[in-house]
Amino acid sequence: MPPVLVSTEIVIGTLIVVAVVVLATTYLRRRYIAKGLPLTLCGLRAAGTDRWRLGLIRFGDNALEWYTLGGVSVRPRHRWLRQRLLLEAPERLEGSDSIPLLPDASRVPCSDGETRFELALQGPAYTALRSWQEAAPPGYNVNVA
CATH class of the missing domain: 1.20.5 (Single alpha-helices involved in coiled-coils or other helix-helix interfaces)
Structure with missing residues (x-):
């Protein structure tokens, strides 16, 4: 041979x-x-930059966690507490700002106190994020009579 x-x-x-x-x-x-929690594809852009980074967000019990799309790390790159996370009105991504892997996505300006950033989410994912953010965490501010 x-x-x-x-x-x-x-x-x-x-x-x-x-x-x-x-x-x-x-x-x-x-x-x-x-780990059995909702997970969806989203874009993340730090304030003052033009570059979107694709990743996965997970709606945890008390925090929103963002993971890079590639790599082997199982730790979140960013973590925002539900009580500190502020979401502004979404705006449709158009033209050069659009993301090919997220068609019809919207840009959602966010802040967690001192840090400002933007998330790019498709319609159902934005609805899930808004619902998750407005819901009270288990045992938080609950009065049972």
């Missing part, structure tokens, strides 16, 4: 194994991040 053929088979086999590992890691990371 020619050595070139053996080398080609080894390279192709290695590439297939690497692709399977990357796909499995991505799938397992997403499952671990969700």
Whole structure:
């Protein structure tokens, strides 16, 4: 058997194994991040910048957590407490500001006290975020008679 053929088979086999590992890691990371809680695709843009970063947001019990879309980290990159998170009126993303992976998305200006940022969400995700933000966390300010 020619050595070139053996080398080609080894390279192709290695590439297939690497692709399977990357796909499995991505799938397992997403499952671990969700932990049974709502998880959706969104864009994040810091105040004063023009660049959107795609990621996943998770609606936790008391905080909104944003994870990078790629990578292997299972820790949130940003975390905003529900009580401190302020959402402003959404505006439709149009033209050069639009995000191809989020068609018909809206820009939602937000702040958590001292930090200002924007989230890009599609309609149902914005509705879920607004509902989550306005809902009282379990045991918070509850009076049962």
